[in-house]
Amino acid sequence: GENVEQHPSTLSVQEGDSAVIKCTYSDSASNYFPWYKQELGKRPQLIIDIRSNVGEKKDQRIAVTLNKTAKHFSLHITETQPEDSAVYFCAASRGSGGSNYKLTFGKGTLLTVNP
Amino acid sequence: ETGVTQTPRHLVMGMTNKKSLKCEQHLGHNAMYWYKQSAKKPLELMFVYNFKEQTENNSVPSRFSPECPNSSHLFLHLHTLQPEDSALYLCASSQDPDSGNTIYFGEGSWLTVV
Numbered sequence: 272g273e274n275v276e277q278h279p280s281t282l283s284v285q286e287g288d289s290a291v292i293k294c295t296y297s298d299s300a301s302n303y304f305p306w307y308k309q310e311l312g313k314r315p316q317l318i319i320d321i322r323s324n325v326g327e328k329k330d331q332r333i334a335v336t337l338n339k340t341a342k343h344f345s346l347h348i349t350e351t352q353p354e355d356s357a358v359y360f361c362a363a364s365r366g367s368g369g370s371n372y373k374l375t376f377g378k379g380t381l382l383t384v385n386p
Numbered sequence: 387e388t389g390v391t392q393t394p395r396h397l398v399m400g401m402t403n404k405k406s407l408k409c410e411q412h413l414g415h416n417a418m419y420w421y422k423q424s425a426k427k428p429l430e431l432m433f434v435y436n437f438k439e440q441t442e443n444n445s446v447p448s449r450f451s452p453e454c455p456n457s458s459h460l461f462l463h464l465h466t467l468q469p470e471d472s473a474l475y476l477c478a479s480s481q482d483p484d485s486g487n488t489i490y491f492g493e494g495s496w497l498t499v500v
Binding site: 376 | 390426428429431476491
């Protein structure tokens with residue numbers, strides 16, 4: 272089955288700096304890669320996703336890049352703010368439509384943005 | 387956002403108890419899921435229901451028993467649990483499981499088995 276490795280497990284940055292979280296996956300058939308943000312005591316929420324037919328996607332201060340050949344994808348957060356502090360999870364799935372129910376999650380990255 | 391609501395939010399139970407977790411979604415979705423979230427482990431998919439039919443059982447022990455009476459409600463019945471079952475149990479829903487639609491999570495039920 273799919274295996275998703277996520278690094279680093281913890282990341283501390285100064286407000287205004289950029290943060291990068293990387294994930295690798297093992298199943299070359301995976302074609303859907305969402306990122307979830309989970310604030311302390313709250314539910315995971317989708318913040319951005321990418322499908323295998325594109326290499327990069329941006330949404331304001333966040334972006335995701337995908338390298339299918341190397342089987343890795345990354346989350347980039349620019350101009351970090353204290354409210355970006357949370358646990359971020361990457362995930363991968365395969366299927367004709369990008370089957371959500373076969374999502375395999377990484378272990379998460381605890382991002383701390385220091386004011 | 388209250389699209390997916392879970393009760394109770396916190397539950398402490400003994401190993402011989404029987405309890406249930408409840409999930410309700412108000413999003414008109416057709417698929418519902420149970421996930422387990424333990425410390426320092428990835429989110430683990432437990433069960434998937436699509437149009438009330440169970441389509442996935444991810445090798446979950448029989449002491450966890452799901453029930454989906456309709457597309458809006460999902461239960462997780464718990465009996466004779468072990469301390470290692472203590473975790474955050476997250477319910478989620480999506481429009482359907484195969485189209486790549488966004489999964490929406492509930493706030494979770496914190497379960498402690500003593």
